[in-house]
Amino acid sequence: MRVWKHAIGWGLAIVAAVTVAGTGIAQAAEYKVGTIVVSEPWARASASPMAKAGAAYATLVNAGQQMDRLLAAESPVAGKVELHTVLMEGGVMKMRQVNAIEIHPGEPTVLQPGGLHVMLMGLHAPLKEGEVLTVTLTFEKAGKITVEAPIRAAGAKGSMGGMSGGHKGHGAMH
Numbered sequence: 384m385r386v387w388k389h390a391i392g393w394g395l396a397i398v399a400a401v402t403v404a405g406t407g408i409a410q411a412a413e414y415k416v417g418t419i420v421v422s423e424p425w426a427r428a429s430a431s432p433m434a435k436a437g438a439a440y441a442t443l444v445n446a447g448q449q450m451d452r453l454l455a456a457e458s459p460v461a462g463k464v465e466l467h468t469v470l471m472e473g474g475v476m477k478m479r480q481v482n483a484i485e486i487h488p489g490e491p492t493v494l495q496p497g498g499l500h501v502m503l504m505g506l507h508a509p510l511k512e513g514e515v516l517t518v519t520l521t522f523e524k525a526g527k528i529t530v531e532a533p534i535r536a537a538g539a540k541g542s543m544g545g546m547s548g549g550h551k552g553h554g555a556m557h
């Protein structure tokens with residue numbers, strides 16, 4: 384009986400750790416390709432049915448020894464997909480396309496509202512909450528991986544919500 388209790392204890396500890404590191408949603412999704420781990424991919428639902436643009440996010444972890452880079456992304460629901468960051472320019476938050484997103488070993492790269500994101504343009508249909516967005520990511524060294532990103536409510540802030548709460552302007556752009 385002691386052993387059994389111990390096993391349960393460990394199970395709870397693991398669930399707790401995932402909850403703290405992730406978004407509070409129990410089923411933490413992780414995708415591995417080469418030394419890259421794509422965790423908790425998600426997309427934000429379109430605020431309007433007319434929306435032609437959207438954004439997808441994830442945490443990218445490099446378990447290897449060498450820096451890798453996210454070079455491109457594509458999705459069957461978007462005519463064009465770019466990698467974007469958000470910059471402050473004259474007190475206004477603006478999106479800028481970047482050629483690549485660096486992922487350094489031991490330093491998670493977080494794509495989140497108000498910061499780095501996968502920009503979906505020319506959407507064939509609005510992103511609906513509760514559905515799943517398929518995105519294929521291409522890394523310089525690790526290669527390609529296709530992930531399923533659950534679509535969350537239009538106002539969703541992601542796991543770092545407290546840090547991006549002031550970036551409402553960017554949300555409006557999506």
Ligand SMILES: [Cu+2]
Pocket residue numbers: 438467468478479500501502
């Ligand atoms: Cu963007």
